[in-house]
Amino acid sequence: MKHAFLITAHSNWKQLKLLLKQIDFPDHDIYVHIDAKAKNYPKAELEAVTQYSKVRIYLNFKVYWGGYTLTLAELQLFKEASNNGPYDYYHMMSGADLLLVNNKEFDSFFEKNQGKEFIEFKDEQNEHDPEIKRRTKLYHFLQNYRRRFRIQWINNIFIFFERCSLLLQLILHVNRVKNLDWQIKLGSEWASVTNDFVIRMLQEEPKISKLFRWTNCSDELLIQTIAFNCGFMNRMYHNPNGADNLRFIDWVRSKNGSPHIFTIADKELLEDATAGALIARKFSLDKDSEIINYILKKTGNK
Numbered sequence: 001m002k003h004a005f006l007i008t009a010h011s012n013w014k015q016l017k018l019l020l021k022q023i024d025f026p027d028h029d030i031y032v033h034i035d036a037k038a039k040n041y042p043k044a045e046l047e048a049v050t051q052y053s054k055v056r057i058y059l060n061f062k063v064y065w066g067g068y069t070l071t072l073a074e075l076q077l078f079k080e081a082s083n084n085g086p087y088d089y090y091h092m093m094s095g096a097d098l099l100l101v102n103n104k105e106f107d108s109f110f111e112k113n114q115g116k117e118f119i120e121f122k123d124e125q126n127e128h129d130p131e132i133k134r135r136t137k138l139y140h141f142l143q144n145y146r147r148r149f150r151i152q153w154i155n156n157i158f159i160f161f162e163r164c165s166l167l168l169q170l171i172l173h174v175n176r177v178k179n180l181d182w183q184i185k186l187g188s189e190w191a192s193v194t195n196d197f198v199i200r201m202l203q204e205e206p207k208i209s210k211l212f213r214w215t216n217c218s219d220e221l222l223i224q225t226i227a228f229n230c231g232f233m234n235r236m237y238h239n240p241n242g243a244d245n246l247r248f249i250d251w252v253r254s255k256n257g258s259p260h261i262f263t264i265a266d267k268e269l270l271e272d273a274t275a276g277a278l279i280a281r282k283f284s285l286d287k288d289s290e291i292i293n294y295i296l297k298k299t300g301n302k
Helices: 015-024 044-047 068-084 101-113 123-128 130-137 154-173 195-203 205-212 222-229 266-273 289-298
Strands: 005-007 028-034 055-058 087-096 097-099 192-194 280-283
Touching: 005 015, 005 068, 015 028, 015 044, 015 097, 015 289, 028 068, 044 055, 055 068, 068 087, 068 195, 068 205, 068 222, 087 195, 087 280, 097 289, 192 195, 195 205, 195 222, 205 222, 266 289
Parallel strands: 005 028, 005 087, 028 055
Antiparallel strands: 087 192, 097 280
């Protein structure tokens, strides 16, 4: 069984190298999109860090939080991996992730559940949060500027004009998806999907572009919308012990829209999480290297 690991990253190269070494294994290939804004990234070191896995690196897009550029970067990784495949599974990850199990256990799980799609849906939030519907209903023209600058007052100017634009659209009853024949679904962008899924998603790329180009945080809508509208719901994996996408992410202790960063104090929590998760995020080598070293040792990587 062949696996493609698709990773989005923008910094923390030493930590990224540890992740690449962790997932280095026969029949594992790695595709990394590095934010084109990144400077002085060690391309040669990243490509040479593995023994078994081929590492391919791309810098196609300047990625901005909440913008369509992140969706474009993810689609690029799916496309590049598909062109070099096929693979049995494609795993969307970030550079702040780690496997919670060793590579043999990881591969064995997918062999036992071959053909399933590992995707998390947030149906309750999608149904009751009006902001989710506004993501696609309205045009978010300034989506790439709200967190673009280091000086916050400049960001605030763009946030103000974005809100004015959205308010005007609400007054004018703008609805750019009123004739859409898809239902929009919400969930985590981090997923593990089959080759069949990736092929169908890439076939829908023109429609995806039209739908999500002006959508806020479209990365949280893409995979779920494809799964629901393109005939994959009967292949969903339903996890009795955790999230359906096999990820362990602590949003309870989140700050500023970012998940909790695990520390060594979370060691037992992460050990318990392996009952229903194979991948965890978020980790930071700068904040706590001890938990990262512990997990790498536990999963067979020192």
